[in-house]
Amino acid sequence: MSTEPRPSPPTPALTREPVARAVPDDWRWHHAHAATSLDDIERLFPGRFDMSALDRSGIVRAIARYGMRATPYYLDLARRAGASDPIWRLAVPDERETHVLPVEREDPIGDELPGLHPLPGVTRRYRDRALLFATPTCSVHCRHCFRKRMVGNAEYALDDAALEAALRWIAGEHDLREVILTGGDPLTLSDGRLVDVLQRLSRIEHLRSLRIHTRMPVVNPHRITPELAARLGACALPVVVVAHFNHAAELTDAASLAVQRLLTQGVATLNQSVLLAGVNDDVDSHRALLWALLDARIRPYALHHGDLVPGTSHLRTSVDTGLALMRALRGTVPGHALPRYLLDVPGGHGKVPLEPPWVTTGADGTLEIEAPDGSRQRYPPDGAPSGDRQGA
Numbered sequence: 001m002s003t004e005p006r007p008s009p010p011t012p013a014l015t016r017e018p019v020a021r022a023v024p025d026d027w028r029w030h031h032a033h034a035a036t037s038l039d040d041i042e043r044l045f046p047g048r049f050d051m052s053a054l055d056r057s058g059i060v061r062a063i064a065r066y067g068m069r070a071t072p073y074y075l076d077l078a079r080r081a082g083a084s085d086p087i088w089r090l091a092v093p094d095e096r097e098t099h100v101l102p103v104e105r106e107d108p109i110g111d112e113l114p115g116l117h118p119l120p121g122v123t124r125r126y127r128d129r130a131l132l133f134a135t136p137t138c139s140v141h142c143r144h145c146f147r148k149r150m151v152g153n154a155e156y157a158l159d160d161a162a163l164e165a166a167l168r169w170i171a172g173e174h175d176l177r178e179v180i181l182t183g184g185d186p187l188t189l190s191d192g193r194l195v196d197v198l199q200r201l202s203r204i205e206h207l208r209s210l211r212i213h214t215r216m217p218v219v220n221p222h223r224i225t226p227e228l229a230a231r232l233g234a235c236a237l238p239v240v241v242v243a244h245f246n247h248a249a250e251l252t253d254a255a256s257l258a259v260q261r262l263l264t265q266g267v268a269t270l271n272q273s274v275l276l277a278g279v280n281d282d283v284d285s286h287r288a289l290l291w292a293l294l295d296a297r298i299r300p301y302a303l304h305h306g307d308l309v310p311g312t313s314h315l316r317t318s319v320d321t322g323l324a325l326m327r328a329l330r331g332t333v334p335g336h337a338l339p340r341y342l343l344d345v346p347g348g349h350g351k352v353p354l355e356p357p358w359v360t361t362g363a364d365g366t367l368e369i370e371a372p373d374g375s376r377q378r379y380p381p382d383g384a385p386s387g388d389r390q391g392a
């Protein structure tokens with residue numbers, strides 16, 4: 001069996017700096033000045049984007065239905081207006097969002113099913129883990145978000161009494177080992193509020209790990225101040241940050257600096273992406289994303305198949321596209337850079353890994369293998385194939 005690696009195709013060169021430089025390095029400024037309309041974008045970036053070809057009335061209808069919010073920092077990464085630009089596509093509504101398919105659901109992965117949702121702010125899908133929805137606020141309302149119903153919706157805010165009840169429930173569930181702060185984006189909370197929640201969780205004896213799911217390193221990276229990173233690193237339990245980069249253009253110097261601050265304080269930083277049509281569903285774009293993550297010392301962890309979110313069919317791919325992508329990536333990027341391709345089974349049943357069918361089993365038990373180099377190989381049922389390499 002050939003084990004010779006094939007050379008990786010060249011990675012497209014990245015421009016890491018935003019185009020405009022007239023925005024401050026202050027996360028609160030970017031959060032407060034987030035664009036909520038096309039007019040806001042024109043005001044923030046006068047003359048920068050040619051919007052003449054956009055379906056403005058369709059976009060206004062999409063905004064009326066789902067809202068819009070995008071930081072100046074993030075919009076600054078777009079090179080042009082329109083869905084052909086991956087950053088614009090991820091941040092600015094599209095008229096196609098008003099087309100909802102019968103298969104799409106407001107709560108596609110069942111966060112709020114009664115059996116999984118014991119009280120406000122908490123979902124438990126696995127025995128050892130629970131989600132704590134710390135806030136419904138985000139700096140950017142991502143167009144593909146599977147919690148669109150929740151994001152920016154004050155009904156989902158966790159007040160002090162609800163937080164207290166959630167922490168009491170977690171303390172009483174002795175099989176839990178990890179709590180995942182999610183939302184919304186937990187890093188839109190103030191340092192004081194966030195650290196208070198982490199400290200109270202850290203005092204619960206049966207917990208071993210705390211995780212923060214956040215897009216702030218991507219859409220508002222100045223949020224990761226040295227002070228915040230130090231406070232996360234000083235937490236009594238290990239804190240893992242799972243960021244959500246979807247495209248190589250998001251890995252700017254500011255984003256890399258944010259991650260370095262976390263890593264320097266011992267806060268492990270992983271990435272989860274969503275497979276998105278027109279953003280990262282082709283091999284070159286995805287390979288560039290994985291290398292950009294490695295450059296920033298972020299471990300690619302998960303690639304989620306697009307959930308059945310209302311109005312997102314133009315952003316979803318087929319599972320076959322995802323499997324073909326994973327097949328093409330294997331053998332052309334380091335194994336540790338390959339995320340697991342995951343499907344969150346609709347209805348709250350949890351995540352399953354999706355793997356290209358590398359192996360089938362013949363009638364005599366022989367494995368029929370499609371190797372990463374494209375060759376067909378066989379592996380006998382009772383041991384190594386002849387010619388197998390020995391030793392380390």
Ligand code: SF4
Nearest residue numbers: 138141142145184215
């Ligand atoms: S930051 Fe996360 S929760 Fe907020 S809109 Fe984006 S994907 Fe949804």
